[in-house]
Amino acid sequence: MALQSSGTISLSNIQTEFGGSNPISMSEYYRGGSFTTNNNTNVPTSGSISFSNFYGGTSEFTFSITSNTQNANLRTLALAAGWGGSEPLICNISSGIYLWSDSTSSAGLIISGTFSGGLTVNNSGYIIGRGGNGGSRSNGYAGGPALSNASSNVTIVNNSGAYIAGGGGGGASSTRGVACGGGGGGAGGGQGGGGVSGGAIGQSGATNGTNMTAGGAGGAGGQSDYDEAAFSGGGGGRILLGTGGTAPNYQYQSGENPKTANYGGNGGGYNSSATAGSFSAGSGGGFWGQAGASGGGKSGGAAGAAISGTSVTLTNNGTIYGTTV
Numbered sequence: 001m002a003l004q005s006s007g008t009i010s011l012s013n014i015q016t017e018f019g020g021s022n023p024i025s026m027s028e029y030y031r032g033g034s035f036t037t038n039n040n041t042n043v044p045t046s047g048s049i050s051f052s053n054f055y056g057g058t059s060e061f062t063f064s065i066t067s068n069t070q071n072a073n074l075r076t077l078a079l080a081a082g083w084g085g086s087e088p089l090i091c092n093i094s095s096g097i098y099l100w101s102d103s104t105s106s107a108g109l110i111i112s113g114t115f116s117g118g119l120t121v122n123n124s125g126y127i128i129g130r131g132g133n134g135g136s137r138s139n140g141y142a143g144g145p146a147l148s149n150a151s152s153n154v155t156i157v158n159n160s161g162a163y164i165a166g167g168g169g170g171g172a173s174s175t176r177g178v179a180c181g182g183g184g185g186g187a188g189g190g191q192g193g194g195g196v197s198g199g200a201i202g203q204s205g206a207t208n209g210t211n212m213t214a215g216g217a218g219g220a221g222g223q224s225d226y227d228e229a230a231f232s233g234g235g236g237g238r239i240l241l242g243t244g245g246t247a248p249n250y251q252y253q254s255g256e257n258p259k260t261a262n263y264g265g266n267g268g269g270y271n272s273s274a275t276a277g278s279f280s281a282g283s284g285g286g287f288w289g290q291a292g293a294s295g296g297g298k299s300g301g302a303a304g305a306a307i308s309g310t311s312v313t314l315t316n317n318g319t320i321y322g323t324t325v
Contacts, residue, residue, distance in 0.1 A: 002058035002087075009051045018059050029054075039088050039117075058117060062090040065097060065125075068201060071106050072099040074121070075113045088117035095161070097125035098201050100238070102189065104130050104144030104167060104304065111149040111309075118153040123318070129166045131188030131198060131236040132292060132301035134285055135173035138193075140292035143167030143186045143304030146322065150309050158318040163240050166304030166322025168286030171233060171265060171274060174296020184233035184245055184267045184274075184285035186292050186301060193282055194232025205235025205245070233264060233282045240319075244269030244284060247277070265293050274300065289322030 003009060003017055011024040018035040020028055029036045031043040037060040043053045063081035065072065078089055093099065099108040109127045111119070132141035144167045147156070158164055168186025173193045185191045185205060189198030192205065199205040234245040245267035268274035268287035276283045276295030283293035283300060292300030306322035307314070314324060 002056055003054055005056045009054055014051075014054055014057075017057060037088075058087050060088040060090055060117075062092065064092040064094055065099065066094045068098045068100070070108075071101050071103075071110060072108065073110045073112070074119075075111070075115075086116050089115055089119045091119070091121045093121065093123045093125040093127070093162075095124040098238075099125065099127045100201060101128070101130045101144055101167075104132055104142060107145040107148035107308070109147045111147070111151050111154060113151060115151055115153050118155070119151065120155045120157065122157045122159060123162045123164065124159045125162060126240055127164045128238065128240070128288070129188050129304040129306075129322070131167040131186035131190030131285065132170035132304070133191045134170040134185045134193035134233040134282060134292070135298060135301075136193040136195075136232075137173050137175045139299045140170030140172045140186070140193075140283070140285065140294075140301035141190070142302040143169050143188055143190070143286065143289075143322075145305040145308040147307045148309045149307060149312055149325070152310065154310070155313040156307065156315070158314070158316045158320060160317045162318035163288075164306045164318070164320045164322075165240060165288035166306045168236060168268060168274075168288055168290050169292035169301030169303050170236075171267070171283035171285040171292040172276075172294045172296065172298035172300045173233070173282045174277070174280045174298060184264075184282065184292075185236035186285035186290070186303075187236045187238070187242060187268070187288045188304065189238045190236040190285055192233035192235045192285075196232045196235045198235040199237035199239065201238050204237040204239065204242075207234050207245075231264075233285070234267065236267070236285050240288065241270040242287070244272055244274065244287065247275075247284070265295060268293075287321070289320075
């Protein structure tokens with residue numbers, strides 16, 4: 001709770017707000033020292049110091065997220081760590097930590113509620129959205145947001161080597177032909193059309209078992225043999241950066257006509273976009289923050305946003321895939 005803005009302030013008041021032990025000395029409470037946090041800009045760092053410098057002073061609360069967390073609700077985590085609900089809040093996301101989602105309707109990191117003292121998020125990890133599923137005789141599905149914000153006074157610092165990545169859109173799947181392969185799920189763990197599983201944290205998506213590479217990012221589209229068979233698209237992975245899944249190379253069986261085969265599209269990867277499948281085949285799923293490919297008269301899924309909702313103050317020294325507010 002902040003110190004009063006007028007009247008008498010005692011050393012014990014300052015100690016209660018900022019910490020410390022008896023005996024108390026004013027010299028302990030220079031800004032940036034052991035106790036007085038840097039948000040208290042009226043307090044000097046050296047030289048003359050007085051009680052009036054502490055009018056309205058308040059301590060910051062800092063906590064860290066040090067384990068992989070699904071649909072991380074920042075306010076809930078801060079309160080559990082001991083935050084009082086009003087003081088300035090700093091959240092540090094540790095290097096190598098995933099804040100992730102398994103639903104396109106919910107973000108990997110969720111910021112909501114009131115932060116009257118302001119909130120700063122220092123990200124050194126991976127904040128990622130869920131990839132959209134590939135279509136199955138349908139449009140691809142949209143990817144989900146990495147970070148959703150519904151609060152004011154929010155600052156996001158994306159540090160060097162860190163990522164904020166919206167889920168890739170799922171690839172489309174044509175309704176043409178006797179049978180059609182589903183489009184690959186987008187980066188972020190989207191399922192390939194036909195139910196092929198997306199990847200776990202740090203893993204590629206599954207393949208459909210027909211010489212298809214699922215890829216570390218967007219899954220490849222499934223292949224369709226117009227006369228004979230259809231195959232599901234590969235699942236999207238949850239790898240950063242990640243390469244796109246490679247379209248299948250179907251091995252023809254005796255009596256089949258190669259001219260009727262329709263090849264699936266490649267999944268999107270780093271510096272490459274997803275591609276459409278031919279005729280009745282599935283199209284590839286998108287890379288992080290990238291739409292899935294359209295094809296066969298159907299549309300690829302939209303890309304998930306990196307940061308959605310209310311505008312934030314953003315400093316980016318790392319990598320961001322997808323739109324920001």
